[in-house]
Amino acid sequence: MKRFLKIYWTFTSQYIKRLVHYRLDFAIGVISFVFVQLSGILLITLVFQQITALNGYTFEQMVFFYGFFQLPRGIDHLITDNIWLIPNKIRKGELDRHLLRPIDPLFQIIAERFQHEALGELIIGGLLIAITFPSFGISPSIWTILLLGVLILIGAGIYMSIKLLTASLSFWTMNSMQVMVTVYNISDFAKYPITIFPPMIQTLITYIVPFAFVSFFPASVLLNQADGMSILIQSFLALMIILSLALFVWNKGLKGYQSSGH
Amino acid sequence: MTLRPYFAFFKAYFLVYLAYRVQVILWFFTNALEIAFAMLLWAAIYASSSATSLYGFTLVDMLLYQLLMTLTYSLTDMNPIDALLDDFNDGKIAMSLIKPVNYELQIFFQNLGANAFRNVVLLLPMLAIIIGSQLLSKAGVVISLMSILIFIVSVIMGLLINYFVKFIFSNLIFYTEASFGLWQLQAIVISLLAGGIVPLHFFPEVIGNILRLLPFAYIQYIPVMSLMGRIGANELSLALWIQLGWVIVLGLAANLVWRHSIKNMKVNGG
Amino acid sequence: MIQVSHVSKDFIKYEKGKGLKGLIQGFFNAKKTIYHAVSDISFEIQKGEMVGYIGANGAGKSTTIKMLTGILTPTGGEIKVNGIVPHQDRKANAKTIGVVFGQRTQLWWDLPLVESFSVLKEIYQVSDDDFNERMAFFNDVLHLNEFISSPVRTLSLGQRMRADIAASLLHNPQVLYLDEPTIGLDVQAKQAMRLAIKKMNETFKTTVILTTHDMDDIEDLCSRIMILDHGKIIYDGNLQKIKDTYGIIKTLTLTLSTPFEHHAEFITSFSSDHDITIESNLTQVCIKFNKHHTKVSQLTAWMMHHYEVLDMSIADTDIEDIVASIYEAKVVNV
Numbered sequence A: 001m002k003r004f005l006k007i008y009w010t011f012t013s014q015y016i017k018r019l020v021h022y023r024l025d026f027a028i029g030v031i032s033f034v035f036v037q038l039s040g041i042l043l044i045t046l047v048f049q050q051i052t053a054l055n056g057y058t059f060e061q062m063v064f065f066y067g068f069f070q071l072p073r074g075i076d077h078l079i080t081d082n083i084w085l086i087p088n089k090i091r092k093g094e095l096d097r098h099l100l101r102p103i104d105p106l107f108q109i110i111a112e113r114f115q116h117e118a119l120g121e122l123i124i125g126g127l128l129i130a131i132t133f134p135s136f137g138i139s140p141s142i143w144t145i146l147l148l149g150v151l152i153l154i155g156a157g158i159y160m161s162i163k164l165l166t167a168s169l170s171f172w173t174m175n176s177m178q179v180m181v182t183v184y185n186i187s188d189f190a191k192y193p194i195t196i197f198p199p200m201i202q203t204l205i206t207y208i209v210p211f212a213f214v215s216f217f218p219a220s221v222l223l224n225q226a227d228g229m230s231i232l233i234q235s236f237l238a239l240m241i242i243l244s245l246a247l248f249v250w251n252k253g254l255k256g257y258q259s260s261g262h
Numbered sequence B: 001m002t003l004r005p006y007f008a009f010f011k012a013y014f015l016v017y018l019a020y021r022v023q024v025i026l027w028f029f030t031n032a033l034e035i036a037f038a039m040l041l042w043a044a045i046y047a048s049s050s051a052t053s054l055y056g057f058t059l060v061d062m063l064l065y066q067l068l069m070t071l072t073y074s075l076t077d078m079n080p081i082d083a084l085l086d087d088f089n090d091g092k093i094a095m096s097l098i099k100p101v102n103y104e105l106q107i108f109f110q111n112l113g114a115n116a117f118r119n120v121v122l123l124l125p126m127l128a129i130i131i132g133s134q135l136l137s138k139a140g141v142v143i144s145l146m147s148i149l150i151f152i153v154s155v156i157m158g159l160l161i162n163y164f165v166k167f168i169f170s171n172l173i174f175y176t177e178a179s180f181g182l183w184q185l186q187a188i189v190i191s192l193l194a195g196g197i198v199p200l201h202f203f204p205e206v207i208g209n210i211l212r213l214l215p216f217a218y219i220q221y222i223p224v225m226s227l228m229g230r231i232g233a234n235e236l237s238l239a240l241w242i243q244l245g246w247v248i249v250l251g252l253a254a255n256l257v258w259r260h261s262i263k264n265m266k267v268n269g270g
Numbered sequence C: 001m002i003q004v005s006h007v008s009k010d011f012i013k014y015e016k017g018k019g020l021k022g023l024i025q026g027f028f029n030a031k032k033t034i035y036h037a038v039s040d041i042s043f044e045i046q047k048g049e050m051v052g053y054i055g056a057n058g059a060g061k062s063t064t065i066k067m068l069t070g071i072l073t074p075t076g077g078e079i080k081v082n083g084i085v086p087h088q089d090r091k092a093n094a095k096t097i098g099v100v101f102g103q104r105t106q107l108w109w110d111l112p113l114v115e116s117f118s119v120l121k122e123i124y125q126v127s128d129d130d131f132n133e134r135m136a137f138f139n140d141v142l143h144l145n146e147f148i149s150s151p152v153r154t155l156s157l158g159q160r161m162r163a164d165i166a167a168s169l170l171h172n173p174q175v176l177y178l179d180e181p182t183i184g185l186d187v188q189a190k191q192a193m194r195l196a197i198k199k200m201n202e203t204f205k206t207t208v209i210l211t212t213h214d215m216d217d218i219e220d221l222c223s224r225i226m227i228l229d230h231g232k233i234i235y236d237g238n239l240q241k242i243k244d245t246y247g248i249i250k251t252l253t254l255t256l257s258t259p260f261e262h263h264a265e266f267i268t269s270f271s272s273d274h275d276i277t278i279e280s281n282l283t284q285v286c287i288k289f290n291k292h293h294t295k296v297s298q299l300t301a302w303m304m305h306h307y308e309v310l311d312m313s314i315a316d317t318d319i320e321d322i323v324a325s326i327y328e329a330k331v332v333n334v
Helices: A003-022 A021-046 A059-089 A105-112 A118-136 A142-171 A176-191 A199-208 A216-222 A228-260 B004-019 B021-047 B059-076 B080-090 B092-098 B103-132 B146-178 B180-193 B205-215 B221-225 B232-266 C020-027 C061-069 C090-095 C113-123 C127-143 C157-169 C187-204 C215-221 C239-245 C263-269 C294-308 C319-333
Strands: C001-013 C032-045 C050-055 C076-081 C097-101 C175-179 C209-210 C226-228 C234-238 C249-256 C277-281 C286-289 C309-315
Touching: A003 A105, A003 C113, A021 A118, A021 B180, A059 A105, A059 A118, A059 A142, A059 A216, A105 B232, A142 A176, A142 A216, A142 A228, A176 B021, A176 C050, B004 B103, B004 B221, B021 B103, B059 B103, B059 B146, B059 B221, B080 B146, B080 C263, B103 B146, B103 B232, B103 C239, B146 B180, B146 B221, B146 B232, B146 C319, B221 B232, C001 C061, C020 C032, C032 C061, C032 C076, C032 C234, C050 C061, C050 C215, C061 C076, C061 C175, C061 C209, C090 C097, C097 C157, C113 C127, C113 C157, C127 C157, C127 C187, C157 C187, C175 C187, C187 C215, C187 C294, C215 C277, C226 C239, C226 C319, C239 C319, C249 C294, C263 C277, C286 C294, C294 C309
Parallel strands: C050 C209, C050 C226, C097 C175, C175 C209
Antiparallel strands: C001 C032, C001 C076, C226 C234, C249 C286, C249 C309, C277 C286
């Protein structure tokens, strides 16, 4: 285990060193993601000039949900962004070099990249939560905060699993990148409270592509709109299901890769 | 100067995309999903509002706006960075400069070929949807030959503006060796300022006026709004002239930037 | 140490139909063709041997190497490397092998070289002492310190290859697989590479399997050579023997100032050499001759007597020709 941490740290520290060197690059990366988030907020702001509540949710609540969503997504983006490169690696036959080393190839792929731009998402998410939360007049207990930390991590795990699952499709088709992007766009629905969307959409992102567990349910817990314990259990279950499915498909694909060769 | 070799590039990239037709069809579904998201969101927003129109747009107007914006986005979508980045990394730019073909035009026609194919896949279904769903009549939009002609002219100019802006930006990225984050930033910024996220007239007046001075509004927003009959006759002719102005200005700027890039490359090695 | 018995590898290729009709047909009834990349090969390699594994492109070399390294599963037969079945215990096998691909680097593009080695140290769990000792060795033979702090993407091909070879040897692997390791390198770099390989082999008894098109690599490093043709091993034995037996055809290429028209006279003049052949295309002439029967000087003298020679070059038998000769010999012998 210590070995894995050491390896991961080498990659990450090198990446950071390089970034500090290219300070402009660092700043631009972070700023660009900040901007992406802000544009979403802009939409909400402009809309709320004309309405007072969206499906029962106030402006502050909408912004809160939006901000909360950035946390698990940001963590996943920060650490496992390299999964996006998997379709390319498979297509170009570049998995070989990972298979020739005595360490899990998936770990190697993930460790190789540290996506600093995701810090923009985390910063904005944090800021938006900090700004809007006080207006709700809720004081969460220590336990709630800890629970939320866990839920956010579970959320990041779910996000990563969905990404891995769609990326693994590239063992069988050349077009998985497109599928990845499509599924990624579905997560847009989870940026806002899912109840504003028709029931069919809600079912889609709760039971089929469980993005709702990434942030809507945890955020609802923080707003005392959902029961913490039951959400914890459900989220954990969702994570287990999607993660095992993703790893299963990944390993199956890897085995096939070894028998058909590239 | 004969344009024949450039049509060859056009055709080549058209065929490349034909080979990847499955990908393009999937891309169509991605677009459909994005539209669906926008529409559902707006439906929820309008449902929560006591008024039937927001900033002068009813829900039907909004839906039509989203569809038309997606359509024009596709019509004007050009991505010179892909070709430039590839060729730059492979050193092909250096090779291309030796050939008796204008590299700038080559890239332009390649992109046009790609653009054309994507539009064949997206355009026809979208037109079918727009016309079939009678959104046009529900929104009270009257289509005449004149309005279609104006739309086409405006879209062509919008495409050129979009291309030049992206082209200039691609060159800047090479200069600063900036990360891909810059490209994404640019995509979002332009999308925002072009009316892709929120119709431009939703912005407060002050900002709206500034936006009217920038070229981005003229890529998609002007063509779409003109087709929807939202621009009065006088304003329309002014808008078209401004579009033309931007085409010329940006075209010259793009050429200047390119020549500077080449010089830079010759000094540093491509 | 390495045991390969009756190993085969088949690839299934699906024929893609042409046009739309073909697309639909392909959906329901795809035509399968089976491509036999490797058919029933067997051999044994002892610890410390340095073996050259050659053949024309597409003969099945890379496929064999991939099976030996565990990243490809054989269709039939058995492979054992140090008692491990590579494709079943990939990670266990990976700890004991080093691989160098001539075309692609195993190192991390953006990391400074020294950091790549740090990571490899952790991956292969090399002790501090061993690490320092070996890095010193590598610097001695391959002069890595000149560019040890540079990111791999800034290295020249020669530097990168030297780095790759060091990286493959860092954990003192029992078997070293080299796939076209000297391709594109200049003479000095090639010699440095070969020296490092030889030293490792001498000191640690590293078994080396080398696939290459460069006969000089083979000559310098290998005593044993295996030749692969269309997925089958057609020769497995001593290098010197092959050269003496088959490497006797040389090729002389000439550029004349006027088209060549003396075929008949040429054949008559050199009739003592049964292996001699001459081909010409206007002013280009290509002569293949048996070096034991004909001297280059004889040929050039004859040519210059009849024509004005603008340019000429001489080449040894290339692998394709040796393989062809061996194949013919096998066919004849059978």
